[in-house]
Amino acid sequence: MKDVNFIDLWSPKKNYRVPRFHTDDGEFTVLLTLEACEKAFAFLTPLDSGNLVNLGKISYATEKFNAITVFFPNGSSTSVAKYKRDLIHQHIKKL
Incomplete structure (x- = not known):
């Protein structure tokens, strides 16, 4: 941000x-x-209607009856649409 000369409103x-x-x-x-x-x-992948995910940053995923969730190293998480499960299946932890 040190490259910013000034900020205005547009x-x-x-x-x-x-x-x-x-x-x-x-x-x-x-x-x-x-x-x-x-x-x-372009390196981010839509995994649900309201997110874009860096697949390389996923730590693990959980799958419950009605939800798939991916988790990141900092503890944050986001949802995965059921039809996108194949994109993250290798991250799913057995509960």
Whole structure:
């Protein structure tokens, strides 16, 4: 962040303002949708309708009757859609 010259507010749509970062390499702003994040971070995989996951960072996964959850080294977790189970099956711990 030491490369930031200044930050101002930008309006990508009416009545909506987000930070815009100005650097010597150009102007950058926050990504506003999961779809935009998916395009920008192609190494992340959608495992459920509301997430993008770095498969290489998964520590383990659990599977219960109605839910699959993946866990990361820092203890955080997120859900996995049942139809995406094949993408993380090797991480599932037997409970």
